[in-house]
Amino acid sequence: MEQISISDNLYQYHFPKPEKQDYLDPHITIFQKEDQAVLLDCGFESQGLALKNTLDAQGINVQQVLLSHFHPDHYEGYHSFEGLPLYASSQYHRFYAFRKNTEPDSYLPRVQHELAHDDQLVFGEWHFRFHEKPGHSPCTLVTQINQSIFHTGDLVLVNDHGKLSLPYAVEGGDVPAYLESLAWLERLDFDVILLSHGFPIRERVIFRSLIQRITYYLESIWKSRGKAALEDCLLGEPEDYIYHRFHKMNCQQIRKNLPEKP
Numbered sequence: 001m002e003q004i005s006i007s008d009n010l011y012q013y014h015f016p017k018p019e020k021q022d023y024l025d026p027h028i029t030i031f032q033k034e035d036q037a038v039l040l041d042c043g044f045e046s047q048g049l050a051l052k053n054t055l056d057a058q059g060i061n062v063q064q065v066l067l068s069h070f071h072p073d074h075y076e077g078y079h080s081f082e083g084l085p086l087y088a089s090s091q092y093h094r095f096y097a098f099r100k101n102t103e104p105d106s107y108l109p110r111v112q113h114e115l116a117h118d119d120q121l122v123f124g125e126w127h128f129r130f131h132e133k134p135g136h137s138p139c140t141l142v143t144q145i146n147q148s149i150f151h152t153g154d155l156v157l158v159n160d161h162g163k164l165s166l167p168y169a170v171e172g173g174d175v176p177a178y179l180e181s182l183a184w185l186e187r188l189d190f191d192v193i194l195l196s197h198g199f200p201i202r203e204r205v206i207f208r209s210l211i212q213r214i215t216y217y218l219e220s221i222w223k224s225r226g227k228a229a230l231e232d233c234l235l236g237e238p239e240d241y242i243y244h245r246f247h248k249m250n251c252q253q254i255r256k257n258l259p260e261k262p
Contacts, residue, residue, distance in 0.1 A: 001050050006149075006192060006200055009033065009125070013054075014199075015047050016160050022242040024197040025160050026073050029151060032060065033124030039065045039081070040143060040151055041074045041196055045107070048077020066121075066128070068153030068196055069140040070095045070111075078109045087121070089132065089139035090114035094172050115141060133185075135178025136168060142181075148191040155181055156210055158198030159242055165197070166246040167214050170253040175222045179215060186211045221247075226254030 004012040009032040017023045028051055029040040037060050042048040055062060064085040067074055070092035078086060088111045099106055117132040129144040136154045143151040155178070157165035169175050186208055193201040201207045213235045220233035230247045231238055238244065 001054065004199065006194070012194065012200065013051055015043065015050070023159060024157055024165060024243070027196055027198070028077070029194055031123060031126045035059055035061060037062050038123045038126070041068050042077030042081065044073055045076040045079050048080040051077065052080040063123070066143065068143065068151060069137045071137060071154070072106070074196065075109055076107055079107060082109070085113055086111050087113040087115055089141050090116050091134070091139040094138050098171055133181035135174055135181045138172045138174065140181070142185070148189070149194065150188060150190050151194040152185060153196050155185065156195055156198065156214065158195060158210070160199070163240070163242045164210055164213055165243040166241055166250070167218060168246050168250070169218070170249045173253060175218050175254060179218055182211050182215050221251055221254060225258055226251035
């Protein structure tokens with residue numbers, strides 16, 4: 001586990017696996033106020049436990065946990081923080097029901113506080129404003145922090161080597177909604193972009209280039225009704241991207257949900 005300093009009292013912890021070149025390393029974001037903290041996402045169970053042990057050793061007490069969206073690599077770590085207030089999108093029920101149906105014995109924490117678009121929270125110097133931006137999942141929240149910092153969840157996925165992942169829009173994902181969310185992200189005026197998978201981004205040209213590449217891919221598979229070959233959907237070469245297996249899954253999702261042409 002490694003700590004990344006974003007600014008005073010704002011950090012991300014990541015859990016690299018250097019031996020896995022395509023690994024999408026989960027990042028847990030922590031906002032501190034003296035000896036108290038708020039988490040944004042909490043990783044898999046082992047990662048949440050590692051962070052809890054580190055914070056306990058530092059005398060830092062987590063007060064509440066926010067989720068960018070309700071997927072296992074973001075909520076399972078809550079097992080180590082069970083009992084603390086847990087905040088998530090009011091749309092989290094959709095993935096909860098899917099997970100309960102497909103993996104009934106898996107860990108599913110209880111969300112105590114449901115967040116809607118434009119809801120706000122304050123913790124010390126930190127002001128959080130939540131924007132519903134579906135696409136990757138129906139329950140994705142982009143969190144705006146103190147006006148100019150944005151946590152974008154899994155709308156943009158980058159590994160520790162800077163390679164862009166294909167987007168993932170299945171199990172409740174929605175390509176048209178994803179494209180609308182990306183268009184909103186591309187217009188942002190920001191100081192820092194925080195990713196759930198990937199290092200912080202401060203350069204707007206880099207972030208907008210990533211957005212444009214994801215947009216091109218999603219537009220291509222959507223226009224083809226989920227039939228286009230991977231190489232026909234990319235700006236650049238296939239080796240410039242990771243998680244090629246998402247392409248088949250995305251295309252299957254589109255074909256399953258599109259109505260037949262008359």
